[in-house]
Amino acid sequence: MSLLSVDHLTLTIHGRPVLNGLSFTVEPGEIVGLVGESGSGKSLTALSILGLTPPGSVATGAVKLDGQNLLNRPDRDLQAVRGKDIGIVFQEPATALNPLLTIGAQVAETARIHGHSKTAARALAAEALVRAGLSPDLTDRYPHELSGGQRQRAAIAMATVLKPRLLICDEPTTALDVTTQAQILELLKALAREQGCGLILITHDLAVVVGLADRTVILKDGAIVEQGPTVALFRNLTHPYSRQLAADSAPQPATARAEAKGDPLLEARDVVRSYPGAKGRAVDGISLAIRPGERVGLVGESGSGKSTLLRALLALEPVQAGEIALAGAPFRPSGGKDRRVLIQAVFQDPVGSFDPRWRVEDLIAEPLHLSATPVPKAERRARVAALLDKVGLPADAIDRYPHQFSGGQRQRIAIARALIVEPRIVVLDEAVSALDATVRGRILELLDKLSDELGVAWLFVTHDLTVVRAVTDRVLVMQAGRIVEEGPTARVFAAPKHPYTQALLAAAPDLETALAGREQP
Amino acid sequence: MKPTPGLIIGILLTGLFVAAVALSFVWTPYDVSTLDVAQRLLPPSAAHWFGTDHFGRDLVSMILLGARNSLAVALVAAGLGLLIGVPLGLLGAARGGLVDELVMRTNDLIFAFPSLLLAILITAVAGPGAINAIIAIGVFNIPVFARVARGGALSLWKRDYILAARVAGKGRWLISLQHILPNIAGLLIVQATIQFSLGILAEAGLSYVGLGAQPPTPSWGRMLNEAQTMIGFAPWLAIFPGLAVVLTVLGLNLLGDGLRDRYDPRLAEGRS
Numbered sequence: 001m002s003l004l005s006v007d008h009l010t011l012t013i014h015g016r017p018v019l020n021g022l023s024f025t026v027e028p029g030e031i032v033g034l035v036g037e038s039g040s041g042k043s044l045t046a047l048s049i050l051g052l053t054p055p056g057s058v059a060t061g062a063v064k065l066d067g068q069n070l071l072n073r074p075d076r077d078l079q080a081v082r083g084k085d086i087g088i089v090f091q092e093p094a095t096a097l098n099p100l101l102t103i104g105a106q107v108a109e110t111a112r113i114h115g116h117s118k119t120a121a122r123a124l125a126a127e128a129l130v131r132a133g134l135s136p137d138l139t140d141r142y143p144h145e146l147s148g149g150q151r152q153r154a155a156i157a158m159a160t161v162l163k164p165r166l167l168i169c170d171e172p173t174t175a176l177d178v179t180t181q182a183q184i185l186e187l188l189k190a191l192a193r194e195q196g197c198g199l200i201l202i203t204h205d206l207a208v209v210v211g212l213a214d215r216t217v218i219l220k221d222g223a224i225v226e227q228g229p230t231v232a233l234f235r236n237l238t239h240p241y242s243r244q245l246a247a248d249s250a251p252q253p254a255t256a257r258a259e260a261k262g263d264p265l266l267e268a269r270d271v272v273r274s275y276p277g278a279k280g281r282a283v284d285g286i287s288l289a290i291r292p293g294e295r296v297g298l299v300g301e302s303g304s305g306k307s308t309l310l311r312a313l314l315a316l317e318p319v320q321a322g323e324i325a326l327a328g329a330p331f332r333p334s335g336g337k338d339r340r341v342l343i344q345a346v347f348q349d350p351v352g353s354f355d356p357r358w359r360v361e362d363l364i365a366e367p368l369h370l371s372a373t374p375v376p377k378a379e380r381r382a383r384v385a386a387l388l389d390k391v392g393l394p395a396d397a398i399d400r401y402p403h404q405f406s407g408g409q410r411q412r413i414a415i416a417r418a419l420i421v422e423p424r425i426v427v428l429d430e431a432v433s434a435l436d437a438t439v440r441g442r443i444l445e446l447l448d449k450l451s452d453e454l455g456v457a458w459l460f461v462t463h464d465l466t467v468v469r470a471v472t473d474r475v476l477v478m479q480a481g482r483i484v485e486e487g488p489t490a491r492v493f494a495a496p497k498h499p500y501t502q503a504l505l506a507a508a509p510d511l512e513t514a515l516a517g518r519e520q521p
Numbered sequence: 522m523k524p525t526p527g528l529i530i531g532i533l534l535t536g537l538f539v540a541a542v543a544l545s546f547v548w549t550p551y552d553v554s555t556l557d558v559a560q561r562l563l564p565p566s567a568a569h570w571f572g573t574d575h576f577g578r579d580l581v582s583m584i585l586l587g588a589r590n591s592l593a594v595a596l597v598a599a600g601l602g603l604l605i606g607v608p609l610g611l612l613g614a615a616r617g618g619l620v621d622e623l624v625m626r627t628n629d630l631i632f633a634f635p636s637l638l639l640a641i642l643i644t645a646v647a648g649p650g651a652i653n654a655i656i657a658i659g660v661f662n663i664p665v666f667a668r669v670a671r672g673g674a675l676s677l678w679k680r681d682y683i684l685a686a687r688v689a690g691k692g693r694w695l696i697s698l699q700h701i702l703p704n705i706a707g708l709l710i711v712q713a714t715i716q717f718s719l720g721i722l723a724e725a726g727l728s729y730v731g732l733g734a735q736p737p738t739p740s741w742g743r744m745l746n747e748a749q750t751m752i753g754f755a756p757w758l759a760i761f762p763g764l765a766v767v768l769t770v771l772g773l774n775l776l777g778d779g780l781r782d783r784y785d786p787r788l789a790e791g792r793s
Contacts, residue, residue, distance in 0.1 A: 314687075314688055316684065316687050316688070337690050340688065340689075340690045341690075343688075344688060345684070345685070345688045347681040347684060347685060348681065349681050352680045352681040352682065353680075353681035353682050353684075353685055354682050354685075355682045355686075355699075355700050355703075355704065356704070357703050357704060366685065366686060366689045366691075367688070367689040367690070368689075369689050369690050369691055369695075370689060370690040414685075417685065
């Protein structure tokens with residue numbers, strides 16, 4: 001008998017169908033990957049198993065844990081199961097932990113709730129934290145004193161303190177850097193293998209699933225399109241949706257282009273920036289140059305100082321030493337307004353980058369504030385309409401509000417906003433990181449097309465190596481405020497010189513490499 | 522989302538208050554400028570619903586006219602706080618550093634005084650009267666609005682759309698005006714409702730001690746003051762103006778709380 005068997009699970013929320021006849025099983029010690037684009041029903045499947053679906057949900061079918069049906073059982077019964085038999089780890093380690101409790105206390109709490117004495121709970125917690133790879137001296141730390149990876153380990157310890165038979169991980173590494181991600185995935189694998197617990201791994205990242213899961217279930221619009229043993233499944237994808245998903249997860253490297261020539265458009269010379277109270281310099285003597293029409297990637301993990309550098313390059317914050325030059329003249333926060341028109345930006349968060357009260361027309365037209373002479377209303381509207389068409393949005397989008405668009409559409413709006421003043425360089429700050437592979441693929445195609453059409457230079461600031469490889473000519477690798485490696489993208493990916501670059505590349509999940517790795521005995 | 526019972530009651534009571542003010546401009550049951558000693562201290566009856574005072578003035582008419590005074594003082598005082606406090610709060614959030622410290626520490630200084638005490642001080646020095654009462658109450662509203670505006674603005678300054686506006690070359694003031702202010706308007710409206718009710722209470726308090734609107738302008742606070750010597754044999758003199766103050770303040774507080782529940786995102790998160 002399977003550990004978990006989901007049988008014809010169907011879920012409607014306020015009458016709207018969201019899951020449609022899902023059937024799959026999880027065996028003890030088995031890792032099952034649940035993949036699909038956002039909105040495909042991955043997370044709702046997990047919540048249905050736990051009986052945590054939102055109000056207005058009606059579920060039919062069966063969810064059996066060791067033959068016992070959990071579906072539509074009263075919440076009291078399920079409370080005994082959650083935490084004890086089934087553990088769950090969520091995406092965001094920052095919000096999954098209570099900031100007011102030490103991690104030791106939080107892990108112990110789960111054990112206390114399930115009837116263990118205070119001392120027994122403490123002992124179990126200590127054990128679980130060590131099992132999750134945290135050293136015992138971190139037990140009395142508060143979540144804010146830990147790094148993202150450590151917090152996720154604490155969340156895993158919390159979910160596994162009672163050695164549940166089933167562990168559900170919902171995008172457990174999406175918020176983490178690649179090197180941390182690799183460590184967390186290793187931990188999850190060990191937990192499944194050594195503890196013999198079944199593991200459901202929900203992710204939009206196919207490379208992660210291929211590297212880890214024994215079997216994979218591919219979801220689309222709340223229904224299963226394909227499932228099977230991971231390697232065999234991915235070697236022989238039959239459904240067009242799955243193929244598209246796989247293709248978007250492993251974008252082709254950018255085709256080599258002629259080396260950019262001419263005077264640097266944007267230049268940083270020995271730029272230093274540190275914050276009061278912080279140890280070390282966020283940006284520690286960085287020099288770089290971007291030429292017209294060039295596509296450059298700036299890669300680094302969180303805390304590497306790339307966001308600080310980006311703000312300095314956009315002249316949003318002053319630098320303490322060195323100089324930023326745009327089109328050959330100094331570019332500083334004070335003054336330089338006339339040259340802001342040359343550089344624009346697309347920000348990471350597709351939700352937070354728009355004033356929720358503004359219509360798309362006003363949002364896209366906002367940088368026209370930089371025009372030397374006011375732009376008449378009719379011309380303004382015409383320019384916005386032309387850009388909407390260029391970025392592939394319908395004409396009626398112009399009078400709508402940002403919340404009426406999906407994540408991918410919002411990034412198209414953000415790109416349109418950056419292009420309206422016809423800048424020579426656009427900085428993209430993790431602009432596609434929040435999107436899933438399919439949507440990301442379309443946005444990257446769009447950027448590629450626009451770059452050829454407009455001759456604009458792009459600076460991709462990201463931790464995502466896949467993106468860098470797919471669209472850039474040249475890459476800069478940043479670590480602890482310094483650029484440690486620089487060179488043509490193809491060269492850096494083929495033969496990284498600096499140990500940090502080597503570690504980054506080794507940790508980055510890649511669909512093809514992962515598949516090849518799994519096939520070896 | 523369905524309005525809560527509290528919000529509905531708040532809207533009804535506030536509506537009643539506003540209606541009373543509106544009505545007082547076109548009609549009152551009796552003229553209160555003529556004194557009729559023969560009609561003095563009559564208990565509530567069909568002719569005088571709330572009775573009459575020691576000068577024979579009809580209490581319904583007095584309360585209607587007193588509402589006008591309360592509204593004027595509280596409204597202008599809240600407006601004063603809004604117009605001065607909000608820009609200060611926005612300035613503090615936009616500039617940060619020394620400017621922010623200066624604004625907020627000045628606020629703390631005003632906050633440190635018990636509000637009614639300072640209002641009494643101001644009116645005692647500047648002389649009693651409606652205008653001075655407005656200024657005295659308004660001064661206390663400034664730091665309240667400055668804090669609310671600053672807090673709301675600070676959380677918005679971290680958003681990416683503010684960065685986008687800066688990349689679009691907009692200065693701090695323009696961003697505050699175009700992006701910050703509209704997005705904290707909900708918070709400010711809620712605070713204004715609460716400050717308005719506090720203003721009514723403060724006006725009643727000042728008139729009670731004789732530092733508010735001067736006779737013959739009818740005022741709820743002074744009606745209460747005059748009632749206290751006669752409360753043994755003419756309790757209606759205290760009951761009806763007292764009820765007017767209580768219901769108005771209750772109504773505005775319920776309205777403010779109801780609006781806050783609807784608009785404050787921090788509370789909305791916990792609810793949904």
